[in-house]
């Protein structure tokens with residue numbers, strides 16, 4: 001059953017990466033929203049630099065909203081597609097202000113996770129990954145499960161989701177495999193260990209299946225075993241068996 005497999009993978013990877021994983025951000029939810037919008041298809045270092053540049057140039061998010069779009073684009077130039085992200089960030093901030101009366105998303109804490117996600121995802125340009133990131137990674141610390149590209153790749157290869165399930169729909173499928181009463185830290189840990197595993201072992205290319213802690217649970221790794229063994233043998237200078 002997929003729930004049992006998900007839990008087995010989680011326990012194994014928690015052993016490797018060390019749960020509980022410390023939170024990497026303690027931003028207010030609007031700041032986390034901007035950070036998440038910047039991070040799409042962009043390395044963490046670059047999106048982090050762009051976020052800091054916005055904070056250094058403008059006193060608050062109202063000032064970012066009021067600034068010329070070309071100036072925002074120039075400030076975040078290091079991210080992927082700054083020409084798209086600059087107007088999107090301003091449009092999302094404008095929608096937050098119009099719908100809530102200000103640039104403060106602290107009220108989301110009083111909603112259930114599905115309600116808070118629905119509120120955020122009603123804003124054009126905010127998808128399930130961004131809404132979950134705002135709820136989970138910000139100081140709201142709500143129990144929502146984000147799925148990034150690393151997490152998604154490991155989930156597909158281990159068979160937790162099918163090969164054609166896209167990142168968006170994967171959020172609900174993967175969340176449903178986990179205990180309904182899991183708290184924010186548990187869901188955060190689940191996301192983080194799968195993400196770390198994608199970054200450090202289950203790479204996009206050059207998969208390190210031979211060193212993988214969940215090889216016996218993974219159909220992709222099992223199918224690659226002869227090739228992985230041959231590669232390891234070659235690396236050691238022995239003829240492949």
Ligand code: SF4
Nearest residue numbers: 202209212215218221
């Ligand atoms: S066995 Fe290979 S494909 Fe499966 S999770 Fe591990 S590294 Fe990824």
